[in-house]
Amino acid sequence: MENTSPETRRLFLILGFKCAIDIFTYLSTHEMGRHTELRQFGSVQCINMRLKELLNYNLIDHHLNRNPKRTEYYTITKKGKEALRYINSLINLHQKWSSGIK
Secondary structure (H helix, E strand, C coil), X not given: CCCCCHHHHHHHHHHXXXXXXXXHHHHXXXXXXXXXXXXXXXXXXXXXXXXXXXXXXXXXXXXXXXCCCCEEEEEECHHHHHHHHHHHHHXXXXXXXXXXXX
């Protein structure tokens, strides 16, 4: 990990934070997610921080429409879908390795 950039280390840190993977997974399995729907994964403050961080890495998109009624929602990006495939592979690998651990 000596050659790992600070940005890469930060991304792994963010993905390990409470509710980040839950938000990410929800958005990958739903067409879109509104803030109120994402609240099931944590407090307003936690959700806001994770959304901001996922937005900064272009893993999700923020949409705001004002016509005719204001609607705001989040979607997963193509880059986010690709990242989630790798994350799921790591999760599956961990489950395989930890199956014998007591």
